[in-house]
Structure formats: C-alpha cells, structure tokens
Amino acid sequence: MKTGVCVAGVKMFIAVTLMGCSTAMVMNKRLPSEWNISNYEERMADGSANSVRDIGSIRFETNGTGTKSINFKIIERNIEDYQPFEWKVAEDTVYISGTSHFSRPWTIVNNTAGNQVWKSKDNKLGITYTMVLNKNRPEQRISQRTGNE
Numbered sequence: 001m002k003t004g005v006c007v008a009g010v011k012m013f014i015a016v017t018l019m020g021c022s023t024a025m026v027m028n029k030r031l032p033s034e035w036n037i038s039n040y041e042e043r044m045a046d047g048s049a050n051s052v053r054d055i056g057s058i059r060f061e062t063n064g065t066g067t068k069s070i071n072f073k074i075i076e077r078n079i080e081d082y083q084p085f086e087w088k089v090a091e092d093t094v095y096i097s098g099t100s101h102f103s104r105p106w107t108i109v110n111n112t113a114g115n116q117v118w119k120s121k122d123n124k125l126g127i128t129y130t131m132v133l134n135k136n137r138p139e140q141r142i143s144q145r146t147g148n149e
Contacts, residue, residue: 023111024091032062033059033060034135034136035133035136036054037055037056037131038054039130040052040055041129041131042074042075051074051130057069058102064086065087066085068082068083069082081100081102084098092107094106094118104120106131114134115134118133119131
C-alpha cells in the first residue's frame with residue numbers, strides 16, 4: 001500500500017513538473033521585456049523573399065499589453081508602427097492583437113532567453129513572415145533611444 005502511494009506521488013510530481021515547463025508558461029515568464037527586431041522577412045509563395053534588419057523594438061509587459069517602435073521599408077512599402085497592442089501565449093504561439101502590421105498569430109520556432117524566432121503565414125496572400133527578436137540590453141531600450149523616462 002505504501003509503495004503504491006509513493007509511486008502515485010512520484011507520478012503526480014513528474015506530471016506537475018512537466019506541465020510547469022510548457023512553452024506557454026516559459027514564454028509568459030521569458031517574453032516580458034524589450035526586444036530588438038533584428039531581422040524581418042516576407043517570403044512569397046513563389047519562393048522570392050524580402051528582408052530587412054534592425055527595424056525597431058517591441059516591448060511586452062507582464063499584464064498582456066505592449067508597445068512598438070518600428071520603422072522600415074520593404075517592397076516599396078513604408079511601415080511605421082508605434083501602436084500599443086495586446087498579447088497572449090497559447091501552446092507554441094504568440095498572439096498579437098491590435099491595429100498593426102504585426103497583429104497575427106506567430107508560431108515560436110526558436111525560444112531561448114535572449115533570442116526568439118517566430119513565423120506566421122497569411123494563407124490568403126501566400127506570404128510567410130519570419131521575425132527574429134533579440135532581448136535588448138538596458139542601454140538599447142526604447143525609452144533611452146527616444147529620450148523618454
């Protein structure tokens with residue numbers, strides 16, 4: 001009887017530990033911070049691609065909101081995005097909502113403390129988007145670049 005209780009306790013501990021390590025839980029702890037968008041790519045259905053580097057920063061707050069400071073030109077389009085947004089994580093996907101070029105579900109391809117690679121696909125247009133995020137050091141933060149406190 002004691003052995004059965006002990007085995008059940010160990011199984012419960014392992015199950016709780018594995019649930020505690022889910023991608024969503026890790027991302028909810030890891031993501032809140034400011035990230036530099038070091039690379040952004042749009043790949044068309046025909047395989048052609050356009051990419052830009054160092055297009056700005058995106059900040060994720062712990063309360064599920066965020067801000068962006070993004071400015072770039074791609075395929076003769078000027079993209080400026082300083083709009084607030086909301087975010088949430090479910091499984092291996094980050095959902096960004098709001099009125100933004102980046103408001104879409106992003107699948108997490110690479111997930112480390114200092115580097116993120118995300119992909120999203122617009123099936124209607126046949127475009128696959130890839131975004132590489134690198135965690136900013138304090139001297140690179142938006143507030144310091146713009147002079148805000």
